[in-house]
Amino acid sequence: xxxxxxxxxxxxxxxxxxxxxxxxxxxxxxxxxxxxxxxxxxxxxxxxxxxxxxxxxxxxxxxxxxxxxxxxxxxxxxxxxxxxxxxxxxxxxxxxxxxxxxxxxxxxxxxxxxxxxxxxxxxxxxxxxxxxxxxxxxxxxxxxxxxxxxxxxxxxxxxxxxxxxxxxxxxxxxxxxxxxxxxxxxxxxxxxxxxxxxxxxxxxxxxxxxxxxxxxxxxxxxxxxxxxxxxxxxxxxxxxxxxxxxxxxxxxxxxxxxxxxxxxxxxxxxxxxxxxxxxxxxxxxxxxxxxxxxxxxxxxxxxxxxxxxxxxxxxxxxx
Numbered sequence: 617x618x619x620x621x622x623x624x625x626x627x628x629x630x631x632x633x634x635x636x637x638x639x640x641x642x643x644x645x646x647x648x649x650x651x652x653x654x655x656x657x658x659x660x661x662x663x664x665x666x667x668x669x670x671x672x673x674x675x676x677x678x679x680x681x682x683x684x685x686x687x688x689x690x691x692x693x694x695x696x697x698x699x700x701x702x703x704x705x706x707x708x709x710x711x712x713x714x715x716x717x718x719x720x721x722x723x724x725x726x727x728x729x730x731x732x733x734x735x736x737x738x739x740x741x742x743x744x745x746x747x748x749x750x751x752x753x754x755x756x757x758x759x760x761x762x763x764x765x766x767x768x769x770x771x772x773x774x775x776x777x778x779x780x781x782x783x784x785x786x787x788x789x790x791x792x793x794x795x796x797x798x799x800x801x802x803x804x805x806x807x808x809x810x811x812x813x814x815x816x817x818x819x820x821x822x823x824x825x826x827x828x829x830x831x832x833x834x835x836x837x838x839x840x841x842x843x844x845x846x847x848x849x850x851x852x853x854x855x856x857x858x859x860x861x862x863x864x865x866x867x868x869x870x871x872x873x874x875x876x877x878x879x880x881x882x883x884x885x886x887x888x889x890x891x892x893x894x895x896x897x898x899x900x901x902x903x904x905x906x907x908x909x910x911x912x913x914x915x916x917x918x919x920x921x922x923x924x925x926x927x928x929x930x931x932x933x934x935x
Contacts, residue, residue: 732776736810740783744843744909747818748898750851751788752861753795760853765798767853770899772809780910782902784811787818788851795851819869822846829866830901832894833859834873837880841909849898876904876921881914882928892927 748768753761768786775781789796800806818827829848830838841847848871850862866873875894884892896904904921908914915930922928 733810736776736781736783739781742843743780744782744841745785745822745846746782746902746905747785747787747821747846747848748851749787749818749848750795751817752850752852752865753788753793755861756853758794761794761798762802764795764851764853764898765802767897767899768799768851769803769806771902772811774899774903774906776810778906778910780906782847782906782909784809785818785821786811786813786851787816787821789813790815818846818848824869824871827871829862829871829873830875831860831862831866831873832875832896833863834866834875836872836874837877838874839877841905847905849901851898853897876901876918877914878918878922878928881918881931882922883931885924885927885929887927890927891925894926894928896921896926 748771750764753764756764772784775784803809814821826844827846827848828838829850831850850865852862863873876896878894900921900923902921904917906917907920908917911917915932919930
């Protein structure tokens, strides 16, 4: 038996003796053709193509385990996928850039900046003025002042993009005041904004008969925008909701007041909180004014300025 095992190891490292024994047993048990059964067993032997670890030199590629090689192939697939994705993203950006250039009539950023500046400066002479009354910041907390500074930034950004911009003026803007410091801290390039800032009151700058104070508590719906009028917005972010504060201030000086025609063109929309409010942020009011001034459509203006969260929708939308 030992001699047979020795011959097997030398002649067939895979185990020829075992195959011979299997053939013998199968032939004796089943009575089938011995050659056929042995041929079947030979076909079942799988050549893995792997060398014995003893024959593979340390450090060669075949030395690595299958697990390591599998991980390496997986990582290569990831790298290839990332390269493909970056290429697609680059092509997408390139296509978008070409599209934007076509939409902008091939104008460079420098040219667009000059055009915007000319349009805003022209508004100072011919367009309506919009004043933000900042004299009420003493009623506000630091958080509310920060929110007001952010609203001023959004308002100015919307005016820059408008086809028919207003001329913006911040009145009661005192150097070193909390609102002044927040505007410079939160808004990059605030000192370069194309608008007027003054510590004076709008009451001292314009004839009283030209002033229209916009307040949600007014009984008068704004019908149109007159380029010869000065529209005043109260710079007030009041989380405690001090009722009719801006209306009372306007009435003290016998100023004409108006509100956005929300009740005339919109209806209350049912919502879970049953919340409905006509009080908007100053940038939202401006979006409504600016869109109306450009389109001469109050439904379009109100759609641009009144967010769904206020609980109102246009009448035709509600039908």
